[in-house]
Amino acid sequence: MAxxxxxxxxxxLRPDGRKGVRDLVLVIYTVECAQHVSHAIAEGxxxxxxxxxxxxxxxxxxxxxxLALGRHPxxxxxxxxGLGCEYTRPDKIAEVVRESGRLAxxxxxxNEGGTRSSVDRGKSIVRAMREKLSQTTPRVPMQLSxxxxxxxxxxxxxxxxxxxxxxxxxxxxxxxxxxxTAVFEEIVEMVGIKPILLSRAANDxxxxxxxxxxxxxxxxxxxxxxxxVSPGNFAGGxxxxxxxxxxxxxxxxxxxxxxxxxxxxxxxRPGLWLMDSVPDSHFMQFGYTNPNDTEGIMDLxxxxxxxxxxxxxxxxxxxxxxxxxxxxxxxxxxxxxxxEDMDFDxxxxxxxxxxxDAAADELLAMILAVAGGEPSKPESLGHREYFVMYKHQDTxxxxxxxxx
Amino acid sequence: xxxxxxxxxxxxIDAGDNVATLLGDVLPGPVAVVGSTEEIVVxxxxxxxxxxxxxxxxxxxxxSVSKYGVSIGLASKPIEPGQWVHLHNLASHFDARxxxxxxxxxxxxxxxxx
Numbered sequence: 001m002a003x004x005x006x007x008x009x010x011x012x013l014r015p016d017g018r019k020g021v022r023d024l025v026l027v028i029y030t031v032e033c034a035q036h037v038s039h040a041i042a043e044g045x046x047x048x049x050x051x052x053x054x055x056x057x058x059x060x061x062x063x064x065x066x067l068a069l070g071r072h073p074x075x076x077x078x079x080x081x082g083l084g085c086e087y088t089r090p091d092k093i094a095e096v097v098r099e100s101g102r103l104a105x106x107x108x109x110x111n112e113g114g115t116r117s118s119v120d121r122g123k124s125i126v127r128a129m130r131e132k133l134s135q136t137t138p139r140v141p142m143q144l145s146x147x148x149x150x151x152x153x154x155x156x157x158x159x160x161x162x163x164x165x166x167x168x169x170x171x172x173x174x175x176x177x178x179x180x181t182a183v184f185e186e187i188v189e190m191v192g193i194k195p196i197l198l199s200r201a202a203n204d205x206x207x208x209x210x211x212x213x214x215x216x217x218x219x220x221x222x223x224x225x226x227x228x229v230s231p232g233n234f235a236g237g238x239x240x241x242x243x244x245x246x247x248x249x250x251x252x253x254x255x256x257x258x259x260x261x262x263x264x265x266x267x268x269r270p271g272l273w274l275m276d277s278v279p280d281s282h283f284m285q286f287g288y289t290n291p292n293d294t295e296g297i298m299d300l301x302x303x304x305x306x307x308x309x310x311x312x313x314x315x316x317x318x319x320x321x322x323x324x325x326x327x328x329x330x331x332x333x334x335x336x337x338x339x340e341d342m343d344f345d346x347x348x349x350x351x352x353x354x355x356x357d358a359a360a361d362e363l364l365a366m367i368l369a370v371a372g373g374e375p376s377k378p379e380s381l382g383h384r385e386y387f388v389m390y391k392h393q394d395t396x397x398x399x400x401x402x403x404x
Numbered sequence: 405x406x407x408x409x410x411x412x413x414x415x416x417i418d419a420g421d422n423v424a425t426l427l428g429d430v431l432p433g434p435v436a437v438v439g440s441t442e443e444i445v446v447x448x449x450x451x452x453x454x455x456x457x458x459x460x461x462x463x464x465x466x467x468s469v470s471k472y473g474v475s476i477g478l479a480s481k482p483i484e485p486g487q488w489v490h491l492h493n494l495a496s497h498f499d500a501r502x503x504x505x506x507x508x509x510x511x512x513x514x515x516x517x518x
Contacts, residue, residue, distance in 0.1 A: 158425045158455025161472070162415055191498055193474060218498075227499035234510025237425070237456035239489065240496035243476035313455065333454060350415070350427050 004144060004364050005178040009372030011142035012076065015101025019146050020073035021306045021371045023137055024049055024322065025129045027079045027122070028066055028093055031056050031086035037109055038081050041122030048126050049321035051298075051386045058087035061263065061391040068264035068302040070097040070104075072322050076137055077103035077129035079122060084110030103129050144364075145179030147371060148267065150275075150300030150308040150323075151251050152185065154293035157236025157313030157331055159347060161247020163359075164311040164330030167346040169253035170360030171309075171367070172272060176255045181267050183303045184252050185275035185296055187217040188228040188289045192242030193249060202256035202271070209260040213276040220278050220289055228290045232314045236331075251311060262393055266304040275303060282392035294318055294387040297325065307370060317341045319383025324376045326367065343377045414446070414458050415439040418473030423457040423489050425471075430458075435486075449486040457489040469494050 012020045025045075029038040029052030042048040051069055053062045070078045070093060078097040080090030094106035105125050112118040151168050153160055172182040190197050194214050201207035221227050227241040238244045258271040267273040277299045279286045290296060293316065300308050301323045308320060310327050315334040319325045329335050332347030344363055348354040354362075370376050414424035416439040424437050430448045437444045437460055446460050457471065463483040468475040480503075481493040492507050504514045 158457070162417070162425055192476070192496075196474070221498070225501070227496070227501075229499065229502060231505065231510035231512065234491060234502065234505055235508070237453065237490070239457065239491055239494045240477040240502065241499045242474065242496060243471055246472040246474060246476070331455065 004174070004361070004368060006143065007368055008141040008143050009368060010139045011146065011371070012074075013138040013140040014073060014076065016071070018073035018304065019140055019142050020075070021142070021147075021373070022074040022322075022324070023047065023133055024075050025077045025079065025126050025133070026051065026070060026075045026322065027081060027126065028052055028070060028090070030080060030082040030088035030090045030093070033083040033086070034081045034109055037115055037118045037122065040115070040119045041079070041081070041126060045123070045126055046130065048130070049384055051321055051388060053088060053388045055088075055390055056086045059390045059392075060395060061393050062388050063088060064264040064395075065298065065302050065388055066093060067096050068304075069298075069322055071100045071102065072301065073304055073306055074322055075102065076133045077126075078105075079125050079129070080104070080106035081118070081122060082106070082108045084108035103132060105129075142371065144175065144368070145270065147175065147307065147367075148181040148183060148303065148305045149175055149367065150183045150185075150297075150303060150305035151311065152293060152296045152300055152308065153189075153248050153251060153311040154296070155230075155232050155236075155312040155314035155316050156238060156244055156247060157233065158238060159236075159330035159350060160311055160313040161243075161250055162330060163346040163349045164313055164328050165247055165250035166356055167330070167349060167359045167363060168251040168309055168311055168328060170356055171363045172251070172253035173255055174360060174364055176253070176270070176272050179270055181270045182253070182272045183261070183267060183275055183300055183305055184272075185277050185300060186228065186248055186290065187213050187274065187276055187278055188221055189241070189248040190214060190245050191218055191221060191227060192240075193245045196246075196249065200252070200257045202258045206257055206259045210257060210274065213260045213274065213278070216276075216280070217278045217289070224285065224288060226288045236314050261303060263299045264302045273303075275299060279392050280394045284392070286391045287389070291389065292387060294320070294385045295389060298387055307367060315342065317378075317381075317383065318385045319376075319378025319381065321384040321386050324370050325378045325383075326370060326376045327378060328363070341377055341381065411436050411445075412448075413438050414460075416441045416460060417471060420473055421470045422459060422461050422463050423469055423471050424460050426452050426454055426456050426458060429453050447486045449484065450488055452488045459483045459485050459487050459489050461485050463489075
């Protein structure tokens with residue numbers, strides 16, 4: 001354990017002082033009309049990832065999310081690509097990213113003459129960015145305390161609460177004890193367990209934040225009549241949201257929760273944090289809280305998490321751009337069936353082959369290896385699913401500083 | 405956490421729970437209850453799959469079903485020890501739609517495809 005605390009690996013130092021575990025160029029498109037061109041720019045290029053927002057009408061939440069991802073520790077350069085008609089402004093995205101000291105550029109497809117000329121222009125920009133990053137990005141030693149790790153669960157089954165999430169919980173305890181930062185979300189999967197959630201608050205402020213976030217989530221679920229349970233969860237043995245909540249909450253481990261952060265906010269200090277991704281009150285409501293697993297993973301990455309864990313009992317093939325996704329299952333049947341996609345078999349705990357502590361130590365060693373550059377399974381397979389949707393969250397009052 | 409060789413096992417998370425989680429697929433027959441309990445055996449009354457729940461004692465209609473030491477819903481029917489506990493006999497305190505889903509696949513049955 002102490003050995004892992006001190007273990008160092010080589011990361012990438014950004015001009016704003018953040019430390020990343022990958023050195024990426026990110027192409028961000030600002031409307032669906034620019035999606036094809038953006039993917040064509042990244043196609044075949046090394047370490048060039050793509051995200052984007054499909055809407056023509058802009059959205060403050062989506063803009064904040066994209067700006068957080070553009071200034072992520074794993075990102076060294078951004079190319080913003082617009083069509084030219086839309087509200088969301090690629091020039092402003094490039095400007096904000098440039099202010100962080102990163103490389104940034106932008107253009108409108110309509111000004112370039114069409115698909116081929118835009119792709120050519122984009123490719124020459126990202127290649128020049130890659131060249132410059134490889135020559136100028138300082139390598140820096142990193143250790144556990146430099147890491148922010150997010151955790152999401154999806155496709156949960158009856159093993160998730162017994163093995164998959166508890167193993168992550170013990171890993172989170174180790175991360176927090178080692179001075180690192182752990183972020184979990186899915187307040188809509190805490191429905192029914194409010195006293196247990198509040199009992200984990202680090203202090204009165206955190207308790208007030210957790211209480212408010214919980215009440216908002218339950219109210220939202222009641223209003224839109226959606227609870228975060230899916231057919232796969234039921235087929236896997238989970239019967240109610242309360243049951244799923246208890247299993248999902250196990251991924252938070254046992255350390256005190258320092259407070260609640262919003263999407264695109266970084267935790268103000270190390271420790272364990274809960275991310276609130278539920279929409280705030282707005283006359284348009286903005287749909288379901290948890291439309292798919294990828295949406296939650298994007299939210300977690302926006303906190304600055306350099307690596308995200310995804311616990312799935314039923315199995316999943318997704319990955320993520322920007323931050324490597326490490327996939328863990330508590331179901332050894334799933335691991336055997338989907339071996340090429342799953343990184344870690346926590347089901348060995350249920351079979352009595354491994355203690356929870358031994359599994360958490362093994363997972364910690366795997367995370368440090370991925371942080372040091374070893375590709376996770378979804379990374380090797382080229383999975384980079386992303387999802388940026390219309391949503392409303394009240395703009396944090398940045399002038400007041402950190403809320404915690 | 406494994407039971408004696410040759411017999412399937414289920415895991416009781418909290419000593420006060422009235423349901424346990426199957427650690428492997430089971431057919432009708434004896435299942436060892438392991439975890440927060442002295443090792444006891446419950447007779448499975450039907451085939452139950454890995455990750456699903458088995459009642460370890462009788463649960464009256466309207467009684468809380470307990471797992472992890474918390475109420476995960478109310479029994480919508482009387483439940484005998486050894487029975488599969490799922491959508492057909494357990495209802496959430498919150499989510500009403502789950503009661504309409506297919507018992508075996510969890511598939512939605514209330515959205516029209518026409």
